Amino acid sequence: MKKPFVTLEQLQEMTKTYPTPFHLYDEKGIRENARKLKAAFAWNPGFKEYFAVKATPNPTILKILHEEGCGTDCSSLTELMMADRCGFSGSEIMFSSNDTPAEEFVLAAKLGATINLDDFTHIDFLKDTIGYIPETISCRFNPGGTFSIGASEEGFQVMDNPGEAKYGFTREQLFEGFKKLKAMGAKHFGIHAFLASNTLSNEYYPTLSGILFQLAVDLKKETGCDIRFINLSGGVGVPYRPEQPANDIAAIGEGVRKQYEAILTPAGMGDVAIFTELGRFMLAPYGHLVTKATHFKHTYKEYVGVDACAANLMRPAMYGAYHHITVMGKENAPCDHKYDVTGSLCENNDKFAVDRMLPEIDLGDLLVIHDTGAHGFSMGYNYNGRLRSAEVLLKEDGSTELIRRAETPDDYFATLIW
Template sequence: MDLNIKVNDKNHLDIGGADAVDIAEEFGTPTYVIDENRIRENYNKFYSTFSKYYPDFKVFYACKANTNLAVMKILESEGCCIDAVSPGEVYTSRMLGFSGDRILFTGNNITNEELKFVHDQGAVLNIDSVSALKRLAKMVDPEGLKISFRVNPMVGAGHHDHCITGGVMSKFGIMDNEAVEVYTMAKDLGFNPIGMHSHIGSGILDPEPFKLAIESTMDIAGKVHQEAGIDFEFVDFGGGVGVPYTPEEKLLDLDKFAEVNVGLFKEKLEEFDMGNPTMYLEPGRYLVADASVLLVTVNSVKQSYRKFIGVDAGFHTLLRPAMYDSYHHIVDASKMDAPMTQEVDIAGNVCESGDLFARDRPMPDVEEGDVLGILNAGAYGFTMSSNYNSRPLAAEVLVTDGKCEVVRERQTFEDLYAQQRVPPHLE
């Protein structure tokens, strides 16, 4: 089992050296608990593995996975760069000390105001469409401005259809067969195109699609280099490297993954005489998923037509099971050594039939008041949460060498309506 599960001498779940039950008692539930050291370990393993095979290598954290300020500051301190997909992510990154050249902005369906804002923040613009390119040229001085383009490598992969971002059904990027024309257009407008980016999907544990994407992207880049005269400073291969969510899944052999894909990258550089551009990769999930656990409390054990374990969180807290039918391993953090005795449904507190964290899940004799740990909750967990059913957002706690600190206060009822107004005629 490769799920980063640790147990302390009380038979409670251990998170970064802290007792999960103690955390729940002190800070309440639902609470996302973040292990700082695990994030650092994940980043350093990823960076060192790839840079071993290609030293001119940079990690761009896909921060849509988790934009908690503490998480991003941890990665900033390690030297990580940022893959941003919204002006808000650019703003957050700049506020935390990321310089503009450490931020690659890849937007889609972006407004003129957003284009101008990102440009003014100094981030590198990764253009998604001809429309955005032409509009940008009218708003800023294009002369010498370094930009990049997202191309569709016609390869898609991911753990769910909604996470596949390449291929004929994808809304993202310029078409592979128009790349030469678009890069030439950018040069004619006065821009300095220095990069190419592609993205095939998220949650990838099979190395084969990634290999196909590198081959396809490099063929496109090679053609652009030769026919449009572009000397690339970087080539960016997006597509989130996956992590095990189920007990049966195995960790990706990262070293083999890096060796094969970097080897192919270097072969293509030589084939097209492209020199030695920097290689970018954009892990999001890999860096943060297994560094967080969502702690919830059992408030109801209900024997109906099925047996339901009801908890004090729902899909407004963790959307992935309802949206993607995603599996998250769930443990009884209060008694980690208890044997599995039953199969139950673990249900949330949202007024929706689809608000379930698990169906027919093997669990021990769970009791009301037990603390459950929903694992691998660090990627697309809090960042996708909402106030549906007028539920306040959960708290977030950072654990550093066993010491806990609140890094996001739990919302109050007052917070729910802080930005709303009742017009005078309705008073």
């Protein structure tokens, strides 16, 4: 059973200051999780987590992670700007983009970020854009074909299809790319790959690391390039459903260590650093969307309307994704009522839950929608003129802090030319 990290009494007090809906984050949980990840890879002296800014682009959250030793993974101009303003600098920033505009490479280079190239043609584009090839450079690898392991968010076998993904170099392009970059002045190299999303398997990272470690050995042997780091990117998931088992990050780290000692160490590459770019794993469980029951509708189904909508959390509407819902104060009540939990958008897919068994809901009840700490607020939008909600931090001492105010109509109209 999923339990909220906040009590009804706490939420009732918060709503006196912060009208629903709002996104709430748990500082204590975020810090503890970051420390668990760091401990799991402590065997690798160069280990660093580069938090995927796209998951939760909030300065307060980024500063908390910075204090815990994390860097940032950025994929756009504004994410680079945010990382810079939050105090990240140089090698604390990884820039992984695709179909990249020139101005983004310019800023990444200016900030001293490690640039992770997505395509062979970007080698010349980068050189033409900034006038040189950085001494440290990374390339994204796409092995093609299909990749299968473990369980996905919905509990099925993960069967991702890298061959259909728009990202990365082929193996042949990667070897040629390393040779070309070395000839153009690059001295230190990294390898990056992402093969599957939100895996619920302790075997994903070890399996991926085995592929990348052997690739690194082959690259060094054929190209002579100095490979300094291997970036396992993201893909370690979280259990959105209460019956799903959580990943064991300590077991995952140990699995990667075994691959490292079996492949890299014997090849004389025991000084290679391991990087990760986790977003969902780092933040999703430590965010709630807090909303209030505002309407009921009794037609062919039983509907409960809430004051949040897909503009606040679009994953259920976009992917049919499951997010657990707790009716606060009724945690121990029987789930004997079937509801569709809906928002107010003029779209039929604006539903947080379909045919969900929940306790009987009364008007004014506060609902917590779980696991919204990543890809929750960040995917918000203004369809139907709906305004994005506030973000609030539940601090370690139990107090709260507004870390992003709610949008107003003035914000919505600010960019219009009348």
